[in-house]
Amino acid sequence: MIFIGIDNGVSGSIGIITPYDVSYIKIPVKKELNYTKTKKWLNRIDTEELYNMLHPNETEYIKVYIERPMVNPGRFQATASALRALEATLIVLEKLKYPYKYLDSKEWQKEFLPKELKGEELKEASLQIGKRMFPKVDLKGFKDADGLLIAAYAQLKETK
Numbered sequence: 001m002i003f004i005g006i007d008n009g010v011s012g013s014i015g016i017i018t019p020y021d022v023s024y025i026k027i028p029v030k031k032e033l034n035y036t037k038t039k040k041w042l043n044r045i046d047t048e049e050l051y052n053m054l055h056p057n058e059t060e061y062i063k064v065y066i067e068r069p070m071v072n073p074g075r076f077q078a079t080a081s082a083l084r085a086l087e088a089t090l091i092v093l094e095k096l097k098y099p100y101k102y103l104d105s106k107e108w109q110k111e112f113l114p115k116e117l118k119g120e121e122l123k124e125a126s127l128q129i130g131k132r133m134f135p136k137v138d139l140k141g142f143k144d145a146d147g148l149l150i151a152a153y154a155q156l157k158e159t160k
Contacts, residue, residue, distance in 0.1 A: 002056065004098070005108075005150025007067040009085045014053070015148030017155050019063065024130075024137050024148045025053060027085070038128040042081070045088035054096060064093060064100035065108075065154040067146070101154075105146075108153035 005015040008119045028049035031041055056062065066089065069082035093100050112133075113125045123144040130137070130145020133152060139145060 001155075001158070002062045003151045003154040004054065004062065004064040005147045005152070006063075006064065006089060006144035007144075007150060007152055008067050008069050008089065009082050010045065012067075013063065013144075013147035015145070015151030017151045022134050022137050022151075023146070024134075024139065024145065026142070026155065028053065037111070043093075045085050047088050047092050050089065050092045051095060052093065054098070062098050063154055063158050064098050065103055065150050065157075066093075066100050067108075067150060068102045068104050069153070103150070108150050111153055112149050149158060 003017040028046040029043045126144035
């Protein structure tokens with residue numbers, strides 16, 4: 001069985017746990033000129049690259065857990081980015097015919113992180129716990145290990 005954990009968003013990550021290996025990758029993005037008339041750039045999920053990254057060489061059973069996106073009317077641009085990223089990711093998952101389940105960040109964090117942490121402490125704790133749980137995985141360049149911990153949570157829930 002293969003477990004894929006997706007920390008949604010253009011700055012998100014993907015953890016993949018197979019019977020043979022554990023890997024952690026950044027969600028592939030491409031930079032494009034915004035769709036408005038003002039000069040502004042935005043990051044979009046590179047769906048072709050994401051498809052190629054997630055397409056397996058073997059035919060194992062795959063279970064995907066994806067973190068529910070942040071939706072906050074007070075943070076319109078961040079919300080719009082999160083929802084665009086989710087839609088692009090869902091299109092890839094559906095094309096691959098992978099089953100997926102949404103979960104809130106609090107659900108997997110409760111399993112692995114101390115409950116009194118907030119804000120940036122959560123990111124640092126996620127990275128530290130990820131390094132302890134998966135010492136062979138190279139986490140250099142990552143601000144957290146959220147996608148990896150989501151995959152570990154999926155494995156824990158699906159193999160109980």
